[in-house]
Amino acid sequence: MTELLRTEGLSAFYGASQILFGIDLSLAEGRTLALLGRNGAGKSTTMKALAGVIPTRDGRVTFGGADITHAPAHVRARLGLAYVPEDRQVFPDHTVEDNLLIAAKTGPGGRRDWTLPRIWEAFPLLVKLRRRAAGRLSGGEQQLLAIARALMGNPLVLLLDEPSEGLAPIVVATIGRLLRELGAGGATILLAEQNMHFCLSIASDAAVIDKGHIVHRDDIAGLSANAEIRRRYLAM
Ligand SMILES: Nc1ncnc2c1ncn2[C@@H]1O[C@H](COP(=O)(O)OP(=O)(O)OP(=O)(O)O)[C@@H](O)[C@H]1O
Ligand SMILES: [Mg+2]
Numbered sequence: 001m002t003e004l005l006r007t008e009g010l011s012a013f014y015g016a017s018q019i020l021f022g023i024d025l026s027l028a029e030g031r032t033l034a035l036l037g038r039n040g041a042g043k044s045t046t047m048k049a050l051a052g053v054i055p056t057r058d059g060r061v062t063f064g065g066a067d068i069t070h071a072p073a074h075v076r077a078r079l080g081l082a083y084v085p086e087d088r089q090v091f092p093d094h095t096v097e098d099n100l101l102i103a104a105k106t107g108p109g110g111r112r113d114w115t116l117p118r119i120w121e122a123f124p125l126l127v128k129l130r131r132r133a134a135g136r137l138s139g140g141e142q143q144l145l146a147i148a149r150a151l152m153g154n155p156l157v158l159l160l161d162e163p164s165e166g167l168a169p170i171v172v173a174t175i176g177r178l179l180r181e182l183g184a185g186g187a188t189i190l191l192a193e194q195n196m197h198f199c200l201s202i203a204s205d206a207a208v209i210d211k212g213h214i215v216h217r218d219d220i221a222g223l224s225a226n227a228e229i230r231r232r233y234l235a236m
Contacts, residue, residue, distance in 0.1 A: 001028040001029065001030070001031070002028060002029040003026055003027070003028050003029075004027055004028065004029050004063065004064055004156060004157055004188055005025070005026070005027040005050070005061075005062070005063050005081070005157055005188075005190070006025065006026050006027070006061070006062045006063075007023050007024060007025045007026075007049075007050070007059060007060070007061050008024055008059055008060045008061075008062075009022045009023075009024065009058060009059035009060065010022065010023040010024075010025075010046070010049060010056055010058070010059040010060070010061060011023075011056070011057045011058040011059055012045055012046075012048075012049045012054055012055070012056060012057055013057050014045075014054070018057075018212070019042055019045045019212050020042055020045055020046060020049065020212045021211075021212045021213050022058075022059065022213070023042075023046055023049075023059070023209070023212075023213075023214055024214060025046075025190075025207055025214070027157065027188060027190055028188075029156075029188050030183075030186050030187075030188055031188060031189075031204045031205055032179070032183045032187075032188075032189040032190075032191060032202055032203045032204050032205070033189070033190050033191065033203060033204070033205045033206070033207060034191050034192075034193055034196070034199035034202070034203035034205070034206045034207070034220060035047075035190060035191065035192045035193070035206075035207050035209055036192075036193055036194070036196055036199065036206055036207070036208050036209070036223070036233075036234055037194070037208060037209035037210055037233065037234070038194060038210070038233065038234065038235055039194065039235075041209045041210050041211065041212070041233075042209050042210075042211070042212040043161065043162070043192035043193075043194075043209060044085075044086055044161055044162075044192065045212070046192065046209065047083065047085070047159050047161045047190070047192050048085075049061075050076075050081070050083070050159055050190070051073055051076060051077075051081065051083035051085075051159055052068070052071055052072050052073035052075070052076045053073055053083070053085075055070070056069050056070065063076065063079055063080075063081060063156075063157070064079065064080070064108075064156065066079070068081075077153065077155075078108075079108060079156075080107055080108040080111075080154075080155045080156030080157060081155060081156070081157050081159065082150035082151070082153050082155035082157065082158050082159065083150070083159045083161075084146045084147055084149075084150050084158065084159065084160045084161060084163070085161050086161045086162050086165065088142050088143060088145075088146040089146070090134040090135075090137075090142055090145050090146055090149065091134055092133060092134050092135025092136075093133055093134075093135060094133065094134055095130065095131050095132060095133060095134070096126055096129050096130045096131070096132055096134055096137070096145055097116075097130040097131065099134050099145055099149055100116060100119060100145075100148060100149055100152050101116070101152075102149075103149040103150070103152040103153055104116070104152045104153075105152070105153050105154065106154060107153060107154025107155055107156065108154075108156060111154040111156075112154060113154055114151045114152055114153075114154050116152075119148050119151065119152065122148075122151075122178070122181070123144055123148050123178070125141065125144060125174065126141070126144060126145060126148060129141060138171075139166055139167055139171075140167045140168065140171030140172075140174070140175070143163050143167065143171075143175060144174070144175065144178070147160065147163065147175075147178065147179075151182075156188060157188045157189070157190065158182075158187060158188070158189045158190070159190050159192075160179075160189060160190070160191050160192065161192045162192055162193055162194065163175050163179070163191070163193075164176070164193065164195050164198045165194070172195075172198060176198055176201065176202055179191070179202045180201055180202050183202060183204075189202075191203060194234070194235065196223070196224065196230065196234055199220060200220060200221075200224055203220040204219060204220060205217075205218075205219050205220060206218055206219065206220045206222075206223040208223070208229060208233045208234070210232075210233045215229075215233055216229050216233065
């Protein structure tokens with residue numbers, strides 16, 4: 001298995017307060033790693049540090065073997081790291097189709113797997129919304145659009161921060177199905193989530209974060225069978 005993304009001893013701060021304390025993560029090509037933890041555990045901070053939205057204070061981040069520890073966000077994006085933040089950040093005044101077209105680019109190594117027609121195929125719900133302003137979509141529709149937009153850049157790795165958060169169960173199921181299909185198609189995904197059940201049929205591996213430390217690592221089935229770890233670090 002080829003390792004694509006790796007952090008060693010990653011630490012990050014907001015101002016003077018340290019939030020991440022030496023995070024070690026490894027994501028291999030074609031795997032989906034669930035980064036699980038409670039409210040405030042440090043999931044989003046980890047994702048932001050990986051995306052280059054906040055600086056890494058200590059430690060090292062490598063992507064495809066290259067050291068990106070201090071690379072700015074746009075360089076990481078160009079190298080093939082696509083980040084979908086918690087608040088999705090679609091362009092509210094642009095149509096769904098324009099949001100997708102703005103994001104269209106050839107990926108690293110000339111990857112062109114994702115084009116508009118393929119997006120419509122994989123995201124049938126978006127087809128009938130193509131002319132609607134993104135700001136008028138429901139939360140779930142915006143989440144789908146945000147994932148579709150990330151794919152339009154033909155990335156090597158998707159960083160998804162709590163895609164199920166705040167969505168109705170039926171929409172969560174739709175997003176779950178989509179992520180499962182992406183994973184089956186060979187996508188490499190880091191999925192930050194509070195909801196372990198959502199991850200069960202999607203992720204291959206799991207890392208549990210608590211107070212800015214990785215406290216447990218397992219495959220997702222092992223984690224789901226581990227009542228003690230779930231009780232201690234996850235709200236279930
Ligand atoms: N901009 C910020 N400035 C200062 N502290 C912050 C900031 N954002 C987050 N924090 C703090 O950092 C810690 C980790 O927050 P983070 O957002 O990474 O958690 P999370 O695991 O994503 O939680 P959630 O499930 O609520 O999204 C929390 O204690 C939080 O209060
Ligand atoms: Mg968060």
